[in-house]
Amino acid sequence: MRHLSYANVMATIAVFVALGGSSYAALKVTGRDVRDGSLTGRDIKDRSVGARDLARDVIRRGPAGPAGPQGPKGDAGPQGERGATGTVDTSRFYDRATSDARFLRVDGKAADAALLDGTPKSAFVGISDGYVVLPGGAPSATACAEASHHGRLATDGSGGEAWLCTAEGWRTLGLPHMTLEAVPTVGELGIHVTASGFPPNTPVTHAWSSPGGGLSGSGPVGTTDDAGTLDETRLVSACGAGGQVREWRILVGGRPALLARRTYPTC
Numbered sequence: 001m002r003h004l005s006y007a008n009v010m011a012t013i014a015v016f017v018a019l020g021g022s023s024y025a026a027l028k029v030t031g032r033d034v035r036d037g038s039l040t041g042r043d044i045k046d047r048s049v050g051a052r053d054l055a056r057d058v059i060r061r062g063p064a065g066p067a068g069p070q071g072p073k074g075d076a077g078p079q080g081e082r083g084a085t086g087t088v089d090t091s092r093f094y095d096r097a098t099s100d101a102r103f104l105r106v107d108g109k110a111a112d113a114a115l116l117d118g119t120p121k122s123a124f125v126g127i128s129d130g131y132v133v134l135p136g137g138a139p140s141a142t143a144c145a146e147a148s149h150h151g152r153l154a155t156d157g158s159g160g161e162a163w164l165c166t167a168e169g170w171r172t173l174g175l176p177h178m179t180l181e182a183v184p185t186v187g188e189l190g191i192h193v194t195a196s197g198f199p200p201n202t203p204v205t206h207a208w209s210s211p212g213g214g215l216s217g218s219g220p221v222g223t224t225d226d227a228g229t230l231d232e233t234r235l236v237s238a239c240g241a242g243g244q245v246r247e248w249r250i251l252v253g254g255r256p257a258l259l260a261r262r263t264y265p266t267c
Contacts, residue, residue: 139163144170151199151253162197180248182262189237189264193221193250195230195257202253204230208246211261221250239267 094102139154144165152165153176163170176197183192195204207218222232241264250258 139170141169153199164199176257178250178252178258180250180258180260180262182246182264183233184239184265184267185233185235187239187267188235189239189241189267190233190235191221191248191262192233193230195224195250195252196228198224198228198230198252198257200224200226200228202228204232204257205251205254206234206236207249207251208236211245211247224252237264242266 143149143154144152147167149165150167154163154165154170162176163172165171176195178193178195178198181192183190191206193204193206198204202224204221204224205218206221207216209216217236219234219236221234222230224230243264243266245261245263248258248260248262249256250260
């Protein structure tokens, strides 16, 4: 058996010291054993240090990132509880007696239904299309006091007097009178219209229709002269309409002055 030499013994001790010393260092070295600022990023293993291992003033919040896509719509929540029943404001309600006194019933009649602009019907002999007939005497000044009254006609009912409301007041006229006749002309059919007692320089027009509807027409007749009279004949149809019936309206200043049914003669 060979004897161990001094060199062999010392080599073996050196191996044990080297291995034992590194293990001791790994187990015993702490942060107090490391000098500040002596470690760099290369001395630390990647992803081996977490946020909890660092001081608060070292971690800094970065800028906010872009908003992500909208998430899916969530499920509808449960129905809420029914609220308390409200109260109706009845401060402006009317009871039946008050309502009947303020408003006219559907089948009711107004207390002044028999009055015309506050005047009882006994004060009038008749009225037609704005031509008022008075029971004797000239119309009152108040009946021609406003611009809306201009053009109004009135008569005394006797056939002798008539008045026209103008900007200067009532103007005396002859009693409005009008005639209409269907007449034959040369190869045509026409109407002959006469008028008197109407406002001067006022256009006169005609409109006609067949009794059963379907046919109709209209056109000018003429204009009253300075005395408020007119005498005109107008062609209105071909001879083929002979024997047919027409319903006529003659208008003076746009107001109906005569309604009549006439039969066309034969040419």
